Structure formats: structure tokens, C-alpha cells
Amino acid sequence: MSASATSMQEATQPGASESISFTADAAGExxxxxxxxxxxxxxMWINFNVSADGSAGFVSS
Ligand SMILES: [Cu+2]
Structure with missing residues (x-):
């Protein structure tokens, strides 16, 4: 997620990182x-789990 993800100058650059946060409506994958x-x-996609107790983690497969 970037302020301007389609801009080659303003999007997250190679080797850089950005953080996002959100509240999931329900537990699940x-x-x-x-x-x-x-x-x-x-x-460019990743699966992750949100548990009912609020913890989260990546899904390895
Ligand atoms: Cu991409």
C-alpha cells in the first residue's frame, strides 16, 4: 500500500518497505x-490467517 502505488517515483521502491494495518471483520484466511x-x-500476493483471538500470521504452503 503506497500513497501513489502507480507512480514509479512515489511507490515503494525495491528494497524498501512500508507498513499497513487493518482490522479484519472476521477470523479466517x-x-x-x-x-x-x-x-x-x-x-505479488500472500495468504495470511487472522485467528479469533486476534493473532495473525502468514500461511506457508
Ligand atoms: Cu506489485
Missing amino acids: YTLICYIPAHAAIG
């Missing part, structure tokens, strides 16, 4: 994808 066209198809 979620998928976070890059919304730049074709990026999710080449692997």
Missing part, C-alpha cells in the same frame, strides 16, 4: 494482493 495490473499473476 485472507489474501493480500498487489493491485497493479498483472502483478498478482506473477506472484
Whole structure:
């Protein structure tokens, strides 16, 4: 998530990182994808779990 993710100058740069946070409506398995066209198809996505007790973690598969 970037202030201007489609800008090559303002998007998160290679080797850099940004943090996001949100509140999930319900426990379960979620998928976070890059919304730049074709990026999710080449692997810019990740699954993660949100547990009922509020902890979260990545899904390895
Ligand atoms: Cu991407």
C-alpha cells in the first residue's frame, strides 16, 4: 500500500518497505494482493490467517 502505488517515483521502491494495518471483520484466511495490473499473476500476493483471538500470521504452503 503506497500513497501513489502507480507512480514509479512515489511507490515503494525495491528494497524498501512500508507498513499497513487493518482490522479484519472476521477470523479466517485472507489474501493480500498487489493491485497493479498483472502483478498478482506473477506472484505479488500472500495468504495470511487472522485467528479469533486476534493473532495473525502468514500461511506457508
Ligand atoms: Cu506489485
